[in-house]
Amino acid sequence: MFKVSPKDEIFFDFFVATAENACRAAELLEELMINYVNVREKVKIIEEAEHECDKQVHKILQQLNRSFITPIDREDIDLIAKELDNITDNIESTAHRFNMFNVQSIHEDAIRLAKLITTCTKEVKALMVELKNMKKSKVLTEKIIEINRLENEADDIFRSAITKLFVTEKEPLEVIKWKEIYDYLENTLDVCEDVANIVEGVVMKHT
Amino acid sequence: MFKVSPKDEIFFDFFVATAENACRAAELLEELMINYVNVREKVKIIEEAEHECDKQVHKILQQLNRSFITPIDREDIDLIAKELDNITDNIESTAHRFNMFNVQSIHEDAIRLAKLITTCTKEVKALMVELKNMKKSKVLTEKIIEINRLENEADDIFRSAITKLFVTEKEPLEVIKWKEIYDYLENTLDVCEDVANIVEGVVMKHT
């Protein structure tokens, strides 16, 4: 029977903190895209949030190497930590593109995707909170299903945004820029789904 | 000495079923590209084949978590299942591009790559059939070499197709669209090669 001892809780606490970091980066990205002013400064703050996330992941891996016994498989801890970091990496990469490409205004569809990312990272955080109580697997399963649903919703927005982009935008350089921005936004939601899938595997092993 | 018990065979049977699914998706993609009509409906059917494949992979992972002993390393089972799924994912992503990009007609080189994918997924299926009889490693090795050869052939077609694309296509938006379609087609064959490489590692461990 699976039971988390107080000493083991540290991993789950670290996961929650790292997911909170991803939530914050997502909110900063959404705010940047909605209030599209002082872009350079706002990107800088997202960059710092990403460095914060790197440090969190480093702490998890250090704890992992110090721990003789772990509450879930070592490779799953490693994988969850890295994929949580990957969410924030993708958010940072998106933010950098607005500077790099000298983007002047933001597409509505991109804002819709950014909002989905904010919602989805919150679900990922809730998933991490629930992971500690794996046996209440009903809540966990609901979260996993919801993250998958959000990713499917994002896929539909992504595809129709790309179709629109090629039809309405006549300037090829703008198509190149926005295609890459949409790819990063959509990929961010894919990574959230990856986290959900890893957690689903962990739950399978423990229930 | 390596010996597959009847109970263990279930993993190999699942692998074969998942590879068959990839074969079917490949045939559907080839047919879509050769008879380029009713595109939306045909893409829908490929999308359903991909969902079928997701379910197969889910069954493999459930079985993996239920099994105390496995015929090959757990991480190899996990990896093979995920990479087989990845083949079908890439086929689906290619199919979606024809809709998203509102593609009007299909390049000959793209059809050549689609045919190679059909051939290569059949080899991957044969590889999965043979995996059960790992000790007859000669057949397995031949399949691995053949998949590598097909991937090299695809590389050559891919590279010359891209060169041609940039020389003959003057419309930048068309270049962007077709470059991405070629990238997905070539990547599908790369993933087939990844499966072959994983199997090669499994064979090394057991012979």
Next chain:
Amino acid sequence: MFKVSPKDEIFFDFFVATAENACRAAELLEELMINYVNVREKVKIIEEAEHECDKQVHKILQQLNRSFITPIDREDIDLIAKELDNITDNIESTAHRFNMFNVQSIHEDAIRLAKLITTCTKEVKALMVELKNMKKSKVLTEKIIEINRLENEADDIFRSAITKLFVTEKEPLEVIKWKEIYDYLENTLDVCEDVANIVEGVVMKHT
């Protein structure tokens, strides 16, 4: 206490040889880009260096499967081997683009990135030499920090190169070509950083 036996040294020797291979490929790429003549022949030689690297990795994996006990975790040996190969793969992919895209002359920023790749692969090789003496971890840590620093430097060059590209290059097809070349160059340095991060994890486990 961690101690490498003579028999175990073979893995570290293989790592050094594979990293040397990456260094050689990096030097060949830099030379190709600086003396941009006989491109087809020079790409061919880089392609051969990559095949050499594939063979090295194959030897490491064979040795791994023959070894009952390993000096560091099996999955870390596997991962280091594959990421070292990945460096050379990215160098080869960059080289191929000059042919495929029929590139006529080389951007200064791209040469700067190629030089960073040469420097960084040398650091990766030094890292592999030091890995054998893990307990002198100070030198290892310095190498890891230096590789991270080089990757950050490359990020800055990459971002400003992309900004420049979109501002100065009016021909969309040239933007598409150079954007992909810059992506490959930057990704090569990312993979060097991945190797450093894996080694950092290995050091954590053994000190």
